[in-house]
Amino acid sequence: MALLVQKFGGTSVGTVERIEAVGDKIKGFRDKGDDIVVVVSAMSGETNRLIGLANDITDEPTPREMDVLVSTGEQVTIALLSMALNKRGCPARSYTGGQVRITTDDTHTKARILDIDEDKMRSDIEQGRVIVVAGFQGVDEKGNITTLGRGGSDTTAVALAAALKADECQIYTDVDGVYTTDPRVVESAQRLEQITFEEMIEMASLGSKVLQIRSVEFAGKYSVPLRVLSSFKEGPGTLISIDNEGGMEQPLVSGIAFNRDEAKLTLVGVPDIPGIASKILKPVSDQNIELDMIVQNVGVDNCTDFTFTVHRNDYKKALAILEQVCADLGAKQVVGDDTIAKVSIVGVGMRSHAGVATTMFDALSQEGINIQMISTSEIKISVVIDEKYMELAVRTLHTAFDLDKSE
């Protein structure tokens, strides 16, 4: 007898048949005595269809009206799922973001949740109803419809779980959990039973697409136990929580993340004077280019080399800006490379264990993989390497940190 908030994404409710299957699943939980609050996304394809209509009218749709438009997608799903549940003798009631009073700020299309009034939901739960809430949407204090931006349904689920102090927030998706690394790259990758919020945030920010980073942060902040499960396959999924209860068995490294979305730029021979970093980076970020890794070498002869990575789509634009910066600052030259990959090891175990970095660098070096940049945080070490070695590096590290599935 638990109170569960369950979120089903667009693929899980993509057709009437799948909505019926979700109905069956929820009925099963109700029969076991659990109280259920469901959060759903728009049926897959629907949000894009709506955005298409808006784009047929104008390249610059009014953000307020965009929210009125796309929020209908989830509203359709809540009605259909509630009907499917009622048909199963499982009393259900749908609520839009506005009806359940998910109050947000007024940043249309990217609003942030400020408050949730859970009284109405509690009263429904006490009456034995399943509550079906439209994800991704809310209202501002004036009653205007807002949306939380893509992926916002996960955030809605976590926020509801926090407000209701639910026992668990379960995110149903098309994968059956969080893996030690992408099983398409490393066949022996294993599903993790548990992972901490911090690890999950690092994994997500490093390219693992299972959960929206924002919802994980939110869950961490409010200590909402978060579980990733498959909509289509039975299984316990992966629990994301504060403590990894692995105890003595706790692995040094929980997962290997990677991406080849980035490009690297180096300004060589910059005068090593105070404030130089901001002089170099400000013109780049002024153009809305996001920076990821930033490395500055120790200066020699009052000169230093300055390297950073940007998204590969921004590479050419960043290069042009940097050429100008190079001239302005009297630096030697700009060097760029957009054939790099970033590979990272993530694990809270690193905190209490020395030698993790050494193990990583050794393993890579034994395969002849040259490390171009290094960046570390408390629970993560990232390296930039030539992209052609990416898969090899991931497999090598997966084995080096004992993550391979045992037979």
Add this chain to the structure above:
Amino acid sequence: MALLVQKFGGTSVGTVERIEAVGDKIKGFRDKGDDIVVVVSAMSGETNRLIGLANDITDEPTPREMDVLVSTGEQVTIALLSMALNKRGCPARSYTGGQVRITTDDTHTKARILDIDEDKMRSDIEQGRVIVVAGFQGVDEKGNITTLGRGGSDTTAVALAAALKADECQIYTDVDGVYTTDPRVVESAQRLEQITFEEMIEMASLGSKVLQIRSVEFAGKYSVPLRVLSSFKEGPGTLISIDNEGGMEQPLVSGIAFNRDEAKLTLVGVPDIPGIASKILKPVSDQNIELDMIVQNVGVDNCTDFTFTVHRNDYKKALAILEQVCADLGAKQVVGDDTIAKVSIVGVGMRSHAGVATTMFDALSQEGINIQMISTSEIKISVVIDEKYMELAVRTLHTAFDLDKSE
């Protein structure tokens, strides 16, 4: 400089191109200085698509959820039209039924409007905004989404016009006004400049499909001048108001209505005792069969004949019920006919002019058309005839009452 409430139906906003055309039209009114509140329906086909989704799940969709589902149709249109207006430099803001606080009772799928809070709209109007309201929907006092039933967008428009004391409520549709009769039957049918609420209600109840009868009644009750115009063609349309200002020129008859949706049933030789009408009709109406015309002949030898009409779809069902009633009451026999037509003349002029009925019956008799039933009200005379004479009867009466277009 008038305050106009304009309603555009599903066909008028059926595609993005048509929504843009509505945008142009409204921009034109704004440029002339009129204040505009727009009410829109769902894009044509959308409501049926949504109902289809529900029916794929269940034959008995929860009414509350049905309203949540279908109300998204109008919500899409208000967002798109507001975007189209904003693009034209015509500041606009969309409102769902709930946002503009159209409060209804809680009869889901067929709710009735109780109240409208017009303050929000007034403030927007004062700020020079066009207000785009979702037709057909509201919320009950608990905040549940309700819909007014099919055609409810007309009612929304009239209710808004009444609440705002608008100068006129304009219903844009695919015809350019109300005609003396259906131009497909009588080529010389004329568009009426004006017609009274009472006449329009009779015309609508007799088969003229231009406006929902409920919205006309509503407009009459609150004296909201109502105008029917074409979305696609310029023109003054037809004004529906309290008084027909035709004065001396006021025609005896304003229009000829007709339908062949009905069937006739007669119970022959019923004992003529008090309460017999209810004994005959109650079993029929208990089965939710609606009765239209009811005629009881003067009794002879303590026996009477009792005739009524029902919708043709209910004919067989009604016949079976009546056979039972016949046996129960000891009547002679049941006679039925589902090849009839009802033709009616409508006009407030009848009130002050004698001889209208005679003119009608004479004209029909001269064409050899036999009258099977007659029913009259203050401003209407209906006759039931063999359906094969329907077109002839309509043309004959159109000429007899001087309604033909002059060359």
